[in-house]
Amino acid sequence: MAPSDVLPEALAYNLNFLHPLLMLGLLGLSSYGMLLGIKAKKTRTADVETRKQLIKGKFAKRHFQIGSLILAITVLGTFGGMAVTYINNGKLFVSPHLLVGIAMTCMIALAVSLIPLMQHGNLIARKVHVGLNMGMMTLFLWQAFTGLQILNKIWDNRPA
């Protein structure tokens, strides 16, 4: 028995809109998080006078807090999208959107696992954190594009 046999059809169908809305919000939040990360680096590497000014922005602390939220929403949003696809179709489609989504979740998890090293001043860990997350942000744009294509298909096949 497929999970869609248990839920009313309209409810199962409407669940389809939860993930795209959440992920569009996450795109905004991640862009903000990226900005805070860049400012945290500016603060860390600034000369003494500029640093005195920049430090008031508490960019590193804010980046860490918003970052934790981004991590949680990415994990829940990814598995939520898979759950909704399974509820409606009784299977997952091995599509670029699925594979890139899983890759992004792995990348952000790895990037965050480097934080203890970064806090001990490890420069390589910092570079890898930034590289993985900037890569993740680039993939996000592709993901928004393929996501909207999927949404288009779901809308075309809406129940009468």
Ligand code: HEM
């Ligand atoms: C930014 C705009 C995005 C849009 C408009 C979008 C749209 C969609 C839609 C319509 C589905 C079909 C299932 C459902 O309706 O819940 C889906 C599935 C999925 N999405 Fe997204 N998505 C976006 C971003 C993301 C991101 C950032 C990730 C991961 C980091 C992701 C991962 C997935 C996964 C793993 C699935 C299940 C596999 C599949 O159905 O192909 N999506 N997405």
Ligand code: HEM
């Ligand atoms: C949205 C994607 C992200 C981008 C583009 C990004 C980028 C950056 C950048 C540019 C830095 C500064 C590196 C340096 O000082 O050389 C940084 C530091 C840091 N990031 Fe991220 N990051 C992202 C996500 C996250 C997430 C999800 C977390 C945690 C949950 C996180 C936690 C940290 C921490 C703790 C630091 C060290 C701050 C300090 O100097 O004390 N970041 N990040």
